[in-house]
Amino acid sequence: MDTGTLHIITLVVLMIFLGVELIGHVPTVLHTPLMSGANAIHGVVVLGGIFVLAGAHDVFSLILGTLAVIVGTVNVVGGFVVTNRMLEMFKKDSR
Amino acid sequence: MNDVIGISYLVASISFIVGLKYLGAPATARRGNLIAAAGMGLAVLVTIVGPMFGASTVVLPPLNLTLLVVALVVGTVIGWIAAQRVQMTAMPQMVSLFNGMGGLCAALIGILEYDHALSMACEVCESCTEMSLPIQHMIPTLAGLVIGTVSFSGSIVAWAKLDDRLGDRRFANQHIVNLALLTIIIVVAVLMTMSVVVGSAPLVILLVLCLLYGISFVLPIGGADMPVVISLLNSFTGVAAACGGFVYDNQPMLIGGILVGSAGTLLTIVMCRAMNRSLLNVLVGAMGGTAAQGVTTASGGSVKSVTATDVAILLAYSRKVVIVPGYGLAVAQAQHVCHQLEHDLVARGIDVAYAIHPVAGRMPGHMNVLLAEADVSYDRLKEMEDINPEFSTTDVVLVVGANDVVNPAARTDTSSPIYGMPILDVDHAKQVIVLKRSMKAGYAGIDNELFTRPNCSMLFGDAKSTLTSLVAELKNL
Structure with a gap:
């Protein structure tokens, strides 16, 4: 295994622990917004869509690449907006 | 740069x-x-x-x-x-749909990367029979493709089920079929990463298998467990995104994906714990499967029906009222009029609290969001552990469109599919009034013996119109 792969594996393991640590003690009330927020964050997959579309040469990859960027963007934008809408409602009663 | x-x-x-x-x-x-x-x-x-x-x-x-x-x-x-x-009530299915979009994106990336590797390999080799693709590139590409595709089709099914476009479907030996499908997918994917089989045909076969698996994996999982499934699919998509991070050596994709993958898995387990069910139990789908057994228990007894006037009088002369909101309140959009009723009762010096079951609504915390939308004060919302000891001193419990979360069978009836799920002990209160549209079973598809208890009466009708008439009757007193 080369050092690059080893670095990535180290990063992955650390992130797994961090992910568990971050939401270990979340109140039930916030489960839905948290799930929705996490849902928006994995929309980062849209970067992959940008890479494939940027490198697309034929019609097949141009079409699928465009589709990938569209659905990825829907995931990101929709995810963050819907989470924000949910949390706006919580803001009212914390006055 | x-x-x-x-x-x-x-x-x-x-x-x-x-x-x-x-x-x-x-x-x-x-x-x-x-x-x-x-x-x-x-x-x-x-x-x-x-x-x-x-x-x-x-x-x-x-x-x-x-x-x-x-x-x-x-x-x-x-x-x-x-x-x-999107209406706040339809939010869980919206999240599921967005999740499916992320999964689709990951799947498309996988397809295009495989296709790209294929054309690269084709340029250098003369006979396409001995073609081999770089394995270190193929592992994350195909893993992302498999996980993304399963997450996509699974999320779409979860969306359709939550949106009531699709019921629970199951056939004999579903688990064995699912397990077999999963095994075949893994075998095909491994053979493809090792370039034992190469080309577009295996790719299409793999895609079809993954789409089928996502469908047959979510389809039999019953109603109340859907939030767990969405959370799980959410973490799947996270892992698929992280696979993309491997392919492109891209840190945000890797970190964002893995974070969501691990946090999402933990969230899934926490949700399961809130329902006192193991993840395996949810996935194998015990809930819908044994539902038929529970149905007979309560159908023998008879239920008492009361009018809004009776309930208004009862409420006016009580000291402590607990409202148990459920999904019925959400679909009827009754959260605002419910807040109005609470307001009028408080104005009469009555102690009012809301008892929130962890999975009330369709997702943990869903009910809190809906009530917050109606300006219900945060400190009136009581979680299950805090409110349960208080039911014995409560005069009236108003169950508004909730069913499974107040079913005493979860405590007593070992044959019930929801046995062991923590419930709100509303039957300990002096009087329980259940606002319900009909005697139809709840999301888990089982009868509720609470309805035939001596201290329980039913007030039939749409939650919004019933609550509106309660508010009106209360004003007349």
Whole structure:
């Protein structure tokens, strides 16, 4: 295994622990917004869509690449907006 | 310029971590969401603009650039409008749909990367029979493709089920079929990574198998367990995104994906714990499967029906009232009139609280969101552990469109499919009034013996109109 792969594996393991640590003690009330927020964050997959579309040469990859960027963007934008809408409602009663 | 890209990616990765952290506390949740969103914006911007500057300038062909901009705009508009328009009651299925979009994106990336590797290999080898694809590239590509596709079709089924477009479907030996499908998928994927089988045909076969598996995996899982499934599929998509991070050696994808993957898995387990069920139990789908046994228990008894006037009088002369809101309240959009009733009761000096079951509604915390929308004060919302000891001193419990979460069978009847699920002990109160449209069973599809208890009466009708008439009757007293 080369050092690059080893670095990535180290990063992955650390992130797994961090992910568990971050939401270990979340109140039930916030489960839905948290799930929705996490849902928006994995929309980062849209970067992959940008890479494939940027490198697309034929019609097949141009079409699928465009589709990938569209659905990825829907995931990101929709995810963050819907989470924000949910949390706006919580803001009212914390006055 | 590479440094700028690298540092921007670092900032984006940190924003995901901080965002997720802030999302976990009520006071900072909104800020957390905005921080993560800003980080995401930065990552996307840098990914597009970054390569255009710097020493080794990469100029995108105009067609690709145009399509890229168009795709970003179209995706933003669709996502924005969908998220703004969705009713708060329909939010769980919206999240599921967005999750499916992420899965689809990961799947498409997998297809295109495999296709790309295929054409690269074709250029160098003369006879395509001995073609081999780089294995270290194929592992994350195909893993992302498999997980993304399963997450996509699974999320679509979860969406359709939550949206009542699709019921529970099961056939004999479903688990064995699912297990067999999963095994075949793994075998085909492994053979493809090792280039034992190469080409478009195995790719199509793998895709079809993954789509089928996603469907047959979610289809039999019964009603009340759907939030767990969405949470699980959410973490699947996270892992699929992380696979993309491997393929492109891209840090934000890797970090964001893995974070969501691990945090999402933990969230799934926490949700299961709130329902006192194991993840395995949910996935094997014990709930729907044994539902038929529970049905006979309560149908023998008879239920008492009362009028809104009776209930209004009862409420007016009680000291302590607990409202148990359920999904019925949400679908009837009755949260505002419910708040009105609470307000009028409090004005009469009656102690009013809301008892929130962890899985009331369709997702944990869903009911809190709905009541918060109706301006219900945060400190009137009591969680299950806090309110349960108080039921014995409560005069009237109003169950508004909730069913399974107040079913005493969960405590007593070992044959019941919901046995062991923690419930709200409303039957301990002096009087229980159940507001319900009909005697139809709840989401878990089983009868509720609470309804035939001596201290329980039914007030039939749509939650919104019933509550409205209660408010009116109360004013007349």
